[in-house]
Amino acid sequence: MTFRRLFLCLLAFVVAAAAPVVLSAQNDQTGVTHAVALAVEEARQAGVPDETVSRLLSHGYDNRVEAASMANLVSFVATVKKEGLPLEPFVSKIEEGMAKRVPAASIEPVLNQKKPDSLFTRSVTADYLKKYSLRQQVTPEDLAGIAENLNSGLSRQDLVHTIEQAPAISLFTLKRVIGVQASLKRVGFDPKLSDRIVSTAIEHNFFARQRRGFVRAIVAGKRKGVSDEKITDAALSTMQSGGTVAGFCSQIGVSSSDM
Amino acid sequence: MEKKEPKHPNRETALSYRANAGESEEMAEQLKTMIREMPQIEPPARLLTSVMETVKTKKRPFWFRAYRWARSPRTITFTPLLPVTVMALSAILVFSVFFLHESKNRNITLAESRKSIPVEFALDMPDARSVYVVGSFNHWVPQPCLLHKDNDSTRWLLTLQLQPGRYEYAFIVDGKRVPNPETGFNQDDGFGNKNSVLALGKEDDI
Numbered sequence: 404m405t406f407r408r409l410f411l412c413l414l415a416f417v418v419a420a421a422a423p424v425v426l427s428a429q430n431d432q433t434g435v436t437h438a439v440a441l442a443v444e445e446a447r448q449a450g451v452p453d454e455t456v457s458r459l460l461s462h463g464y465d466n467r468v469e470a471a472s473m474a475n476l477v478s479f480v481a482t483v484k485k486e487g488l489p490l491e492p493f494v495s496k497i498e499e500g501m502a503k504r505v506p507a508a509s510i511e512p513v514l515n516q517k518k519p520d521s522l523f524t525r526s527v528t529a530d531y532l533k534k535y536s537l538r539q540q541v542t543p544e545d546l547a548g549i550a551e552n553l554n555s556g557l558s559r560q561d562l563v564h565t566i567e568q569a570p571a572i573s574l575f576t577l578k579r580v581i582g583v584q585a586s587l588k589r590v591g592f593d594p595k596l597s598d599r600i601v602s603t604a605i606e607h608n609f610f611a612r613q614r615r616g617f618v619r620a621i622v623a624g625k626r627k628g629v630s631d632e633k634i635t636d637a638a639l640s641t642m643q644s645g646g647t648v649a650g651f652c653s654q655i656g657v658s659s660s661d662m
Numbered sequence: 663m664e665k666k667e668p669k670h671p672n673r674e675t676a677l678s679y680r681a682n683a684g685e686s687e688e689m690a691e692q693l694k695t696m697i698r699e700m701p702q703i704e705p706p707a708r709l710l711t712s713v714m715e716t717v718k719t720k721k722r723p724f725w726f727r728a729y730r731w732a733r734s735p736r737t738i739t740f741t742p743l744l745p746v747t748v749m750a751l752s753a754i755l756v757f758s759v760f761f762l763h764e765s766k767n768r769n770i771t772l773a774e775s776r777k778s779i780p781v782e783f784a785l786d787m788p789d790a791r792s793v794y795v796v797g798s799f800n801h802w803v804p805q806p807c808l809l810h811k812d813n814d815s816t817r818w819l820l821t822l823q824l825q826p827g828r829y830e831y832a833f834i835v836d837g838k839r840v841p842n843p844e845t846g847f848n849q850d851d852g853f854g855n856k857n858s859v860l861a862l863g864k865e866d867d868i
Contacts (some may be wrong), residue, residue, distance in 0.1 A: 502802035
């Protein structure tokens with residue numbers, strides 16, 4: 404009997420001592436979980452599809468992202484949606500960061516750089532359409548495609564410069580031209596020669612038609628040791644004469660297997 | 663003094679049976695004689711056919727016969743070695759099918775669509791133990807995009823069915839992420855590494 408009473412007293416003491424710690428941890432946990440729930444609700448109200456939210460949460464859970472960080476990331480996606488920007492590039496970047504076990508604190512700056520780039524791209528493309536009174540819708544794919552070039556080497560000045568010298572062409576063709584310029588910059592093509600290729604392409608409306616493999620041919624030629632000057636000369640003559648990519652390839656000595 | 667033979671009921675019954683048996687034998691003999699003396703009458707020509715048609719059973723459909731066969735109890739005898747052999751053969755069959763499926767499964771469809779484009783990912787890395795491809799097309803999750811290498815080859819290969827669009831990707835070679843060394847289209851991922859860039863469909867027009 405004495406032993407039983409002693410055991411009960413000991414148990415009561417342990418419970419009394421542990422209760423504040425457990426309650427505090429529970430409060431913290433509840434607070435964080437509540438923050439995630441609020442962020443999810445914010446995302447839903449902003450119009451982020453449930454599937455996207457679930458994808459993010461599932462990815463966060465699999466990669467052991469802390470709940471507080473998860474709440475911030477979901478909230479960021481909600482903000483992107485509210486701004487009317489395409490979600491996929493941002494969601495994909497978050498997924499990439501989480502999969503690469505990048506701390507959320509390092510993912511957020513990348514997102515914070517991406518968002519103004521997208522807003523800037525939207526603004527300059529809207530100005531371009533307005534300048535030529537073009538009645539075209541800027542699709543999320545076009546916007547994401549053009550903005551992506553800012554994350555892969557092209558500066559805002561380059562983008563503005565290319566758009567300013569572009570005549571009234573479709574947004575899709577404009578996206579191709581900007582994509583060529585960004586690709587040439589990425590492979591370290593001489594910037595001045597790159598500008599000449601792009602301006603000649605715009606002048607002759609070279610990318611209005613399908614030019615599959617044009618940039619790949621340039622990259623392959625560069626990899627084979629063909630000089631930038633020789634590539635530029637061949638590209639310019641091809642554009643001016645309305646030639647084909649195959650003709651351009653033979654001029655710089657690139658075969659399909661090189662590409 | 664007259665000695666009375668005691669009445670025994672069983673004995674009476676036995677005698678009665680013997681008398682009956684004698685009568686039956688007699689009747690049987692009479693019948694045999696009558697049958698022997700009967701005139702020979704030829705049966706009608708169609709008797710056999712009509713009898714056979716009457717007794718002929720209707721042929722049941724196959725499914726019914728199969729069902730009836732399946733429902734009929736059977737007695738099967740076997741030694742303990744038989745189930746062991748069957749189980750071993752089944753296990754070998756299952757593993758063979760699984761292994762063959764795994765080794766031949768080099769074409770994975772990530773997005774079912776009529777517009778899907780087959781893309782072959784290849785990496786020349788003979789000493790690698792495992793190579794995965796991860797990218798925006800599979801949400802950067804390695805499974806199930808494991809590349810395969812034949813024993814007599816140095817190249818790791820995998821074909822994915824992808825939707826048109828622009829993708830970033832990298833290989834995971836023995837747990838380490840590397841961009842595709844065989845393409846010039848690489849870019850910073852923003853986290854201090856490089857991704858390879860892949861453009862498909864309209865995005866690949868240039």
